[in-house]
Amino acid sequence: MxxxxxxxxxxxxxxxxxxxxxxxxxxxxxxxxxxxxxxxxxxxxxxxxxxxxxxxxxxxxxxxxxxxxxxxxxxxxxxxxxxxxxxxxxxxxxxxxxxxxxxxxxxxxxxxxxxxTWCQGFSEPGTGSNLAGLTCEAEPVDTPDGPHWRVNGQKVWTSLAQYAQRCVLLVRTGTVESAHRGISALFVDMDTPGIAVRPIETMHGQPEFSEVFFDDVLVPAGRMLGEIGQGWAVAMDLLPFERSTALWHRGAFLHRRLDDLVAQASSSLDRRDLGRVIVDLFALRSRSRSTLHRLDRGERLGPETSVDKILLATCEQQVFDLAAGVLAADVALDDDPVSERWRTDYLYSRAATIYGGSAEIQRNIVARRLLDLGADR
Ligand SMILES: Cc1cc2nc3c(=O)[nH]c(=O)nc-3n(C[C@H](O)[C@H](O)[C@H](O)COP(=O)(O)OP(=O)(O)OC[C@H]3O[C@@H](n4cnc5c(N)ncnc54)[C@H](O)[C@@H]3O)c2cc1C
CATH class of the missing domain: 1.10.540 (Butyryl-Coa Dehydrogenase, subunit A; domain 1)
Structure with a gap:
């Protein structure tokens, strides 16, 4: 069609x-x-x-x-x-x-x-930006039901884990020294014995992510995604999707919320502030549109999608900063559903520079991998 x-x-x-x-x-x-x-x-x-x-x-x-x-x-x-x-x-x-x-x-x-519902088990208490250092481990074991991986360790900030039936889980199957090559990806049933999920309440009051504990969890060998040691490639291929179609949807949401703000508080909005946010939203939209068209042409997406993520995080915070500035008293104090929605969205927008890779890490990727500005010392 x-x-x-x-x-x-x-x-x-x-x-x-x-x-x-x-x-x-x-x-x-x-x-x-x-x-x-x-x-x-x-x-x-x-x-x-x-x-x-x-x-x-x-x-x-x-x-x-x-x-x-x-x-x-x-x-x-x-x-x-x-x-x-x-x-x-x-x-x-x-x-x-x-x-x-x-x-x-x-x-x-x-x-x-x-x-x-599925969830994404990448981050760990000591491992977010430095994903290659993850320590949740899987070792091969033979069981009467055939070869399995036995998983032990912990994940954190796992969105929607308490609702999820499955998890795309990054585990260490090689030494820490082997870094990227020692990581594999498993597709895990969340009702497997040994998995415990403990929801964490976010700043905006919703338990949107969880800690997830793995204690001698047996995962059938056929549930490995890709080959042993290919987990880094799985992660690097997954993250651009988080920054393409998903960001296009989020951009549409930001356009709608800006329209809501104009409808609700048009007379109080400073036209220059509004104009700046509109210009940045259109920059995001146009960048995201070209990324979607590259996906459509079958091109492989990579580190350049970090530009999309930087634009999204910037716009998300600008839209809700503008709303919080104009509707300050309502956003801070009122409990009617409209004010509550603004408050929730404002607080959630603080996470935009963290989820899916922090703003600093995205800028590092742009500097090093796109602009070739040198490596970590
Ligand atoms: C709403 C939300 C949902 C999430 N959902 C998931 C999920 O479903 N699954 C999942 O696996 N994870 C999820 N995360 C976790 C997210 O991916 C991590 O929080 C993020 O990658 C940052 O890692 P960290 O929290 O360990 O912070 P750290 O890596 O400890 O970073 C702390 C600060 O130091 C800065 N920093 C770190 N290293 C460098 C560097 N080399 N140069 C410059 N600055 C640096 C960071 O930018 C940041 O400001 C979610 C997070 C949020 C907020």
Whole structure:
């Protein structure tokens, strides 16, 4: 299906199903996750969630631009929260590229349809920016049920782990000295004995991420993504997805929230401040658009997507700084749903320079890998 045909068909379907797709709850994570599952199920059963994905994982084929537009339409109409929705965009491509074809064909439709939630177990208490130093380890063991990996260690900041049925987990299968080459990726069932999930409440009051503990957790050998020692490649291929389609959706959300602000407080807005935010939002949109088109052409995305992440984090904080400046008293003090939403979004925007790789690390990548400005001393 071509993009224009997809857009008009989808827009019509969304218009007709607005009542079913609109959330009817406040900022409550359990309710948001339940609603997200409903939106994905309705979208999948009507075919929309399947376009842009390969037929071999239950998709209907077509360009990734179709997925870009679907997420844009859902977030800009306020039907889904972009961070929760876009986990699919981050994790499904990894499964398609690295899982065995049978495993990908079995699992990816469950994620697309919202029957399952998956999480990404990369960061550890001592390992975020320096991911190559991770210590959660997996050793090969023979069991009566065949060869397995035995996993021990801890992850932290694992988004949605308490809702997840599966986890894309980075583990150390080689020595720390072997750094990148000693890392492998496993696809782990979260109900395996030995896994404990402890949610952490964020600054905006939602337990959106968790600590996850692994204590002698047995993972079948067939659940390795890629080869032994290929975990670094899995991570490096996954992160650009976090900074392409997913950022396009988040950009659409920021445009909507800026429109909301103009509608709510037009007369109080300084036109120059507003203009600056609009210009930066359009820079983000235009950069993100060209990244999506590169994805569409089958180009391999890499470190240049750090530019997209820097622009996104800058815009996200600018939009909500502007809102907090204009609506200061409401954002700080009022408990009505509209003020509460601004407060939640403002507080969450502080995380934009941390999640998916911190702003400093993105700038290091731009300096060293794109501009060749030298290495760490
Ligand atoms: C909302 C949210 C959701 C998240 N979800 C997930 C998830 O689902 N899965 C997951 O695995 N992780 C997740 N994370 C974790 C995130 O990836 C890490 O927080 C991030 O990579 C930074 O790592 P860190 O917290 O260990 O900070 P550190 O790496 O300790 O960094 C601390 C500070 O030092 C700076 N710094 C570190 N090294 C350098 C350097 N070499 N040069 C310059 N500055 C440096 C950083 O920029 C930062 O300001 C999430 C985080 C947030 C906020």
């Amino acid at each position: 071509e993009l224009e045909e997809f857009r008009s068909g989808l827009d019509q379907w969304l218009d007709e199903h607005t009542a079913d797709l609109s959330p009817d709850h406040g900022p409550d994570l359990d309710a948001e996750m339940a609603h997200l599952g409903k939106v994905k199920r309705l979208g999948y059963d009507a075919g929309w969630m399947r376009w842009g994905w390969s037929e071999r994982v239950g998709g209907l084929g077509g360009s990734p631009l179709l997925r870009g537009y679907l997420g844009e339409a859902l977030t800009s109409r306020g039907f889904v929260e972009p961070g929760l929705y876009s986990m699919t965009e981050v994790l499904a491509p990894t499964m398609i590229d690295y899982a065995s074809p049978d495993l990908a064909a079995e699992m990816v439709p469950l994620l697309l349809r919202g029957d399952e």
